[in-house]
Amino acid sequence: MTTMIGSRPTLSPAARIARMHRQGKLTALLLFLPPALVLFTLFVIWPIFNAANLSFFKWSGYGAIDNFVGTQNYQRLANHSVFHQSLWNSVKLILASLFIQIPLALTLALLIYKKTSANTAFRLIFFAPYILAEIASGVIWSFIFDGDFGVSGQIAAALGIDPFYILADRQFAFLAIITVVVWKYFGYHMMIFIAALQAVPDDLLEAADIDGASRLQKVFYVKLPLIMHAIKLSAFFAIVGALQVFDIIIPLTNGGPSNSTHSIVSYLYTYGLAQLNVGYGAAVGVVLFILCMVTAFSYKRLAMGKGGAL
Amino acid sequence: MIRPGFFLALIRAAILSLVAALVIVPLIATFMGGFKSVGELRASPLGLPSVWRVETYTDILGGSVFWGYIQNSLIISFSAVFLTLLLASMAAYIFAQIRFFGSKYIQAYLLLGLMFPFATAIVPLFLQIRDFGLLDNPLGVILPQTAFSMAFAIVLLRSFFQQLPKELFEAAYVDGCGYIGFFFRFTLPLSTPILATVGTFVFVQSWNNYLLPLVVINNSAGYTWPLGIMRYRGEFMVEWNRILAFVSLTILPALIFFTFTQKYIVAGLTRGSVKG
Numbered sequence: 392m393t394t395m396i397g398s399r400p401t402l403s404p405a406a407r408i409a410r411m412h413r414q415g416k417l418t419a420l421l422l423f424l425p426p427a428l429v430l431f432t433l434f435v436i437w438p439i440f441n442a443a444n445l446s447f448f449k450w451s452g453y454g455a456i457d458n459f460v461g462t463q464n465y466q467r468l469a470n471h472s473v474f475h476q477s478l479w480n481s482v483k484l485i486l487a488s489l490f491i492q493i494p495l496a497l498t499l500a501l502l503i504y505k506k507t508s509a510n511t512a513f514r515l516i517f518f519a520p521y522i523l524a525e526i527a528s529g530v531i532w533s534f535i536f537d538g539d540f541g542v543s544g545q546i547a548a549a550l551g552i553d554p555f556y557i558l559a560d561r562q563f564a565f566l567a568i569i570t571v572v573v574w575k576y577f578g579y580h581m582m583i584f585i586a587a588l589q590a591v592p593d594d595l596l597e598a599a600d601i602d603g604a605s606r607l608q609k610v611f612y613v614k615l616p617l618i619m620h621a622i623k624l625s626a627f628f629a630i631v632g633a634l635q636v637f638d639i640i641i642p643l644t645n646g647g648p649s650n651s652t653h654s655i656v657s658y659l660y661t662y663g664l665a666q667l668n669v670g671y672g673a674a675v676g677v678v679l680f681i682l683c684m685v686t687a688f689s690y691k692r693l694a695m696g697k698g699g700a701l
Numbered sequence: 702m703i704r705p706g707f708f709l710a711l712i713r714a715a716i717l718s719l720v721a722a723l724v725i726v727p728l729i730a731t732f733m734g735g736f737k738s739v740g741e742l743r744a745s746p747l748g749l750p751s752v753w754r755v756e757t758y759t760d761i762l763g764g765s766v767f768w769g770y771i772q773n774s775l776i777i778s779f780s781a782v783f784l785t786l787l788l789a790s791m792a793a794y795i796f797a798q799i800r801f802f803g804s805k806y807i808q809a810y811l812l813l814g815l816m817f818p819f820a821t822a823i824v825p826l827f828l829q830i831r832d833f834g835l836l837d838n839p840l841g842v843i844l845p846q847t848a849f850s851m852a853f854a855i856v857l858l859r860s861f862f863q864q865l866p867k868e869l870f871e872a873a874y875v876d877g878c879g880y881i882g883f884f885f886r887f888t889l890p891l892s893t894p895i896l897a898t899v900g901t902f903v904f905v906q907s908w909n910n911y912l913l914p915l916v917v918i919n920n921s922a923g924y925t926w927p928l929g930i931m932r933y934r935g936e937f938m939v940e941w942n943r944i945l946a947f948v949s950l951t952i953l954p955a956l957i958f959f960t961f962t963q964k965y966i967v968a969g970l971t972r973g974s975v976k977g
Contacts, residue, residue, distance in 0.1 A: 404802075411799075415881070416799050416801070416880060418879075419795065419879070419881050419884070420795055420801060422791075423884070424792050424795050424807070426792075427792035427811075427851055431848050434829065434844060434845040434848035434849070435819070435848050435851070435852075436810075436813065436814075437825075438822035438825035438826040439821065441825035441829070442821065442824060442825045445825060452828065499716075499717070499720060502713055502717060503717065513717055516721045516724050516725060517721070518963065519956060519959075519960075522905065522956065522963075522966070523909075523956070524908070524909035524927055524951075524952070524955070525911065527951060530930055530934060530944065531727050531730075531731050531945075531948060534731070534746075534941055534945060535727055535730070535746075539743060540742055540939075540941050541746055542730075542747060544743075545746055545747070578724075582970055583970060634818075635818045637911070637912055638909075638911040642931065642934070656818075656820040660823070660912070663824055664823060669824055676820070676823065676825075677821075679818075679820065679821045680817055680822075683816065683817050684817070
């Protein structure tokens with residue numbers, strides 16, 4: 392079939408295009424490709440570039456953009472203690488994801504990856520929080536954590552102490568947020584691990600059985616090495632996800648008490664967008680963008696190795 | 702003599718039940734909370750309601766506000782799904798079916814979309830939407846959501862299209878079926894599993910999305926349900942029974958829908974990750 396053979400190097404570009412036209416390829420190309428590209432460029436790529444540009448201006452969003460302030464937005468950002476706190480909070484979230492959430496998800500995946508009806512039921516339950524909207528999860532947990540109404544109120548009453556308002560406590564509020572994040576996303580990581588475990592070939596496990604491997608040995612020497620790719624990928628998603636947390640924080644603490652629980656995105660929203668400090672918000676966006684990019688590329692280098700595709 | 706396997710099974714059951722309880726109890730407490738009075742909620746947040754008061758629920762269901770939010774969300778989510786599937790499958794079809802100069806570069810360009818979250822560009826995105834005059838317009842939410850789903854959707858669709866048998870196209874081409882006709886007559890109908898996967902995934906993201914509607918929609922008549930929940934909570938503050946009933950009503954249909962489409966959601970999650 393001539394249509395399936397790639398263009399021969401001997402043809403000139405014009406001749407190639409003419410041939411594509413004869414075959415009806417050109418029409419298809421010109422009809423099918425541009426809509427996706429235009430939309431993607433307008434709403435994804437262009438805003439990112441525009442953010443880089445706007446971050447050097449002070450602008451309220453209306454009128455001419457002529458107040459060039461150089462790197463002032465970035466300097467303010469670098470000196471803002473609330474921003475430092477939001478970065479630190481992201482680090483805490485990443486650590487919690489890596490050392491609590493992923494081990495939990497992995498343990499559960501190992502327990503229920505085999506296809507039985509009981510396991511399917513557990514899978515469905517564990518995955519449910521992931522499907523719930525962040526906002527809904529946040530509201531539900533703000534009820535649970537409510538010192539007057541929720542479970543924490545009950546516990547305080549049972550202990551005979553004054554009602555305790557976790558979400559209003561500088562020390563514990565972020566811990567509460569971490570709890571909700573783990574609650575919400577462990578099922579997602581578990582599903583990735585389950586899919587990977589189900590792809591582990593049975594004959595390898597049978598071979599390990601014949602060699603007299605114990606359950607734990609099979610886990611550590613056969614299963615885990617074989618799903619390492621999924622674990623690394625899942626860790627990557629956890630890191631990038633932790634950088635973007637927003638919806639959960641708003642109903643729980645809205646960044647408070649005294650701005651101690653902001654994430655980078657809720658910081659961006661509060662200080663950049665809500666007050667229409669366009670330049671400042673754009674600068675935060677650029678920093679977040681760079682963080683994501685650096686994470687993605689360095690992670691790909693360090694953890695995924697040469698063949699690792701992200 | 703008890704077999705060692707028995708203890709392991711016991712520990713396994715204990716772990717699974719504990720985690721399951723941690724997941725389910727907050728949800729049950731939410732559903733129950735909607736049936737209680739504020740006073741009872743305060744005294745027993747977790748227990749069964751002493752009297753099953755349905756007024757809170759019927760109040761919400763009887764009003765127009767709740768249905769307005771749901772309707773707005775449905776319009777936005779279904780439009781985003783439809784647009785994403787249409788535009789992404791058209792583009793993916795070109796990448797899978799036609800070799801042309803620049804194909805690789807354009808695909809790499811689209812892959813950039815997988816790399817960053819739209820929070821990074823939310824400020825300029827807001828300005829962009831405003832300059833297009835799309836504030837307070839569902840399109841102001843639909844188009845950016847579609848654009849941000851594009852990369853992921855194209856990647857999944859393209860790899861599926863590439864696996865369709867080549868002979869089919871050759872036979873159709875000989876019979877005079879062009880590229881465009883083939884797409885609508887063969888590629889799309891043969892790709893329902895992957896379209897369902899991508900569609901469900903886009904739907905979940907759009908349905909749950911909060912930041913974008915928050916930025917785009919100011920008029921409460923156009924609120925999607927996550928915005929509605931927050932507004933409702935702001936209105937009723939400590940009347941937790943109302944808030945919990947409202948939350949229950951919004952998450953219940955979603956939970957049921959997603960339980961049935963779980964297969965597709967999981968396929969969307971793992972297709973990209975496990976195979977790498």
